[in-house]
Amino acid sequence: MHPGTMRSRCLALLVFALAACAAPSPDRAVQAPTPSASGDLAARPLRLSTVAPGAPCPVSPARPWSGAGVAHAVLGDGPLHPVADYFAAGTILRLRPDDRLPGGGYEKKVRWIGGAYAGPVLVRAARLDGAGSASVRFLYTGERRPDGFFAEIPAPDADLPATTTVSGPGCYGYQVDGATFTTAIVFQAAPTP
Secondary structure (H helix, E strand, O other): OOHHHHHHHHHHHHHHHHHHHHOOOHHHOOOOOOHHHHHHHHOOOOOOOOOOOOOOOOOOOEEEOOOOOOOOEEEOOOOEEEEHHHOEOOOEEEEOHHHEOOOOOEEEEOOEEEOOOOEEEEEEEEEOOOOOOEEEEEOOOOEEEOOEEEEEEOOOOOEEOEEEEEOOOEEEEEEEEEOOEEEEEEEEEEEOO
């Protein structure tokens, strides 16, 4: 075989091999957050209502869940919900000494579940009845941004392990913004007796 032909075949084989390595396999494709979608969602104002200190917390009632995934009840109108099974009486995030962070706040596991929505979401959280802070973090998708936690929900029936962090007992709210919706969910955080 002519040396030039051999080089051409080797080069073609090398280019083919590199292209195959660079292409993501369908079962391992990871969708990176879309910066423009994140900015569009962050531009929406935070519309969580404040609550007077000492006033009752207007919690979002737990609703039975019959969609995909494992949950008895969820909070909020959706289409993305925190699973109410992680809240006592469906609306109270119980703060235990074991949940305490070195900085003084509390971090709790609160799984989220999707119902009929796939696409970008920005989840923000805040204390409603006084000074304090709150945040949400999905464990296997998305990223923390200065304005909340941004993720691309991959499928309408997504099951999203997550944590909620609160600064202490009080009344809190999540605001969930997606491409086609904005919803607020209110819950109470209280120490375990």
